[in-house]
Amino acid sequence: MPGSGKCLSRRRTGAAKEGNVKMEKYRVLYEDRELYVLWKASGTAVQSARASVPDIMSMLRNERLERGDRNPYLGLVNRLDQPVEGLFLVAKTEQAAADLSRQIRDHVHTEKWYEAAVCGKLPKKKGTLVDNLLKDGRTNSSRVVPAGTKGAKRCALAYEVLEEREDRSFLRIRLLTGRHHQIRVQLAHAGAPIAGDRKYGEAEPGCRQLCLCACELRFVHPKTKKKMDFRVEPTFFDAG
Secondary structure, three states, rough: OOOEEEEEEOOOOOOOOOOOOOOOOOOEEEOOOOOOEEEEEOOEEEOOOOOOOEEEHHHHHHHHHOOOOOOOOOEOOOOOOOEEEEEEEEEOOOHHHHHHHHHHHHHHOEEEEEEEEEOOOOOEEEEEEEEEEEEOOOOOOOEEOOOOOOOOEEEEEEEEEEEEOOOOOEEEEEEEOOOOOOOHHHHHHHOOOOOOOOOOOOOEEOOOOOOOEEEEEEEEEEEOOOEEEOOOOOOHHOOO
């Protein structure tokens, strides 16, 4: 696999300069009576089955308890894998959770966009990847399998190459389905694993994190019906 040992060195004009962003586990970007929009750092768990592992949902609940909320409702709408940084939604009422979950499930009003740095190049500058994924719960991994394989689910994503370097490509990705480790598995299967992906690619000594960010989230507010649009810059664009 081609690689320079560095995570990447691409700089984005107008990127937010947030010197302490890597020290934060999460940040609340928006909050009202119905929902939170949050950003999380790479390596931070949204939820964890182990009490010894701090996770954002527990931290949010503790924060609400400290505010005086005796039995706060928190409904996770869309989760992010622990190595992935970026945006996700948490509902504060059952009604908001049901509405937002329906939007995500049915792909109505919602768009989830990612940016990634990958090793190598894709055959086309713009395209759609369609595969069948089979999840293995024992190893917490997924793999591409032939159509018709028992238990496999169809998955699809659209991508556009933003920039190419000798050993890196920078992609903008829109999820068209939501499957386990979908982006990581599909890109690795296409010959362009995400930089820093130790599960589906190769470990690189100079790459400190998985170079995948859920950078943009669009949805309709469950109460006001207002179109909401949030965007963050990937922190890995300043790594190197």
